[in-house]
Amino acid sequence: MGPERAGAAAGTIAQALERITPELTPRERRAADHLAAHYPVAGLAPMARFAKSAGASSQTVLRLLAKLELTSWRSLQDRLRAELAAERVSPLGRWTAHRATTAAEGDRLASFGAQLAANVADAFRDLDRQQFEATARRLADPRRPVLVVGGRFTQVFARLMVRHLEIVRADVDEIGSLSSTWPDRLIDVGRRSVIVAYDVRRYQKDVVRLCAFAAERGASVALFTDSTDAPAARHADAVLVGRTESDGAWDSFTSLLALTEALVGRVTELASQEAAERLARLEQIRARVLGEE
Numbered sequence: 001m002g003p004e005r006a007g008a009a010a011g012t013i014a015q016a017l018e019r020i021t022p023e024l025t026p027r028e029r030r031a032a033d034h035l036a037a038h039y040p041v042a043g044l045a046p047m048a049r050f051a052k053s054a055g056a057s058s059q060t061v062l063r064l065l066a067k068l069e070l071t072s073w074r075s076l077q078d079r080l081r082a083e084l085a086a087e088r089v090s091p092l093g094r095w096t097a098h099r100a101t102t103a104a105e106g107d108r109l110a111s112f113g114a115q116l117a118a119n120v121a122d123a124f125r126d127l128d129r130q131q132f133e134a135t136a137r138r139l140a141d142p143r144r145p146v147l148v149v150g151g152r153f154t155q156v157f158a159r160l161m162v163r164h165l166e167i168v169r170a171d172v173d174e175i176g177s178l179s180s181t182w183p184d185r186l187i188d189v190g191r192r193s194v195i196v197a198y199d200v201r202r203y204q205k206d207v208v209r210l211c212a213f214a215a216e217r218g219a220s221v222a223l224f225t226d227s228t229d230a231p232a233a234r235h236a237d238a239v240l241v242g243r244t245e246s247d248g249a250w251d252s253f254t255s256l257l258a259l260t261e262a263l264v265g266r267v268t269e270l271a272s273q274e275a276a277e278r279l280a281r282l283e284q285i286r287a288r289v290l291g292e293e
Contacts, residue, residue, distance in 0.1 A: 013068070013079055014039055014122075020067050028064045031056040037126065040080040041228045047073040084229055112247040119255040123242040127259070131238035135222045136263055138194045140270035142169050144220075146194045147185060149175040151207055154198035154253065157224065157260050161196060164264045167282065168275040179206040186210070191218035197236075200226040200244060200251070211235040224256050 017032050024032055034054035035042050042050055050073075051061050061073070070076050138144055146165060150158030155177045162174040175185050189195070195214040199207040208231045211221050215235040223236035226244040233239045240263070242255030268275055286292045 012083055013043065013076065016068050023067065024064070027056055027060045028067070030054060031061055031064050037128075038228070039126065040083060043076055043080045044229075084227065108247065115245060115247045116252055116254045119243045119245060119252065120258045123240075123255040123259055124262075126241065128238070132240065132263065132266070135220075135238045135240075136266040136270055138220050138222075139165065139196070139263070139267045140169065142171070142271070142274060144192045144194050145171040145173075145188070146196065147173055147175050147189070148196040149182075149207060149210060150177070150198040151200065151204045152177075153251075154200060154224070154256070157198050157253070157256060158196070160257075161260055161264060165267065167278060168264075168268050168271050169278070175210075179210075182206070182210060186213060189214055189217045189219050193217070193219035195219050195221045196224070197221065197232060198224045198256070199230060199232050200253075200256075201230075203231050205231075208232045208235070224259060226251075226256075 014036065017036055021029065021032065031051070031054045034050070034056075038053075042053065045053070047058060047061055051058050054061070065071075065073065065076060068076070070079070139146060146169075148158040148162050148165075150156065158174055162172055165172040173185070175182055193214065195211065197207055197211050199211075211223065211232040212235045214221050220238075221232075221236040222238040222240065223230065223232050224240050224242070225233065226242060227233075228239055228241055230239075240259050242253070242259050244251035244253060244255070246252035
């Protein structure tokens with residue numbers, strides 16, 4: 001394999017995989033699909049382990065690397081680690097880059113919208129259907145108490161989920177943003193509990209510790225995050241990833257909102273009978289207490 005060419009595999013590895021898909025053999029595509037489905041974590045494992053998990057030979061993996069214009073498995077891992085590092089750049093750094101590259105207003109808005117749409121499309125394309133369905137079924141089970149927690153910018157999604165689920169089923173609660181009060185809310189967490197956590201860069205240590213504690217107590221943990229490499233992911237039964245890239249100075253949480261709405265919708269379907277009964281009772285209470293017709 002020759003030296004890596006300048007500009008080879010421009011953009012992210014995920015984008016490069018999409019570009020070369022039409023030219024891959026069935027065996028190479030199997031390896032590429034495995035990397036895309038478990039991106040980027042699968043590529044950070046040793047090559048032998050990746051090949052075994054993908055159901056491909058080492059030679060097939062090497063041919064895939066060649067088509068990505070990469071010289072070795074190490075070069076792939078270096079690229080993936082660089083992507084992860086870039087994802088953690090500070091808002092100030094993003095703002096500086098944004099000001100330097102902002103195009104005309106019309107083009108900028110089109111680019112901004114296209115990036116958000118791509119984030120949502122990527123989230124649903126890469127979503128682990130089994131993890132999603134298992135999480136929905138746990139949340140729809142009225143015998144399992146649910147606690148939802150968010151971070152500095154994601155607490156709003158935790159609140160949104162709770163506001164929906166508390167109509168559909170009982171025993172749903174939001175863990176507030178003040179972490180000093182969390183122990184009081186966690187005292188009864190156990191094997192039947194379901195914890196839903198939101199944690200994106202810059203990842204909050206208190207949210208990670210909460211997830212670790214819940215997992216140690218045997219609770220099921222579902223994590224909404226922006227990367228499979230998020231610190232809390234190691235404690236989660238399900239990891240729902242929505243990329244937060246935007247063509248602007250700030251992260252966008254559009255994909256996380258879309259995943260949240262999809263999960264709430266599925267839980268409502270699964271708990272449809274109880275949801276209908278609760279909605280009927282709710283209307284009666286509103287009429288009695290608030291005087292609503």
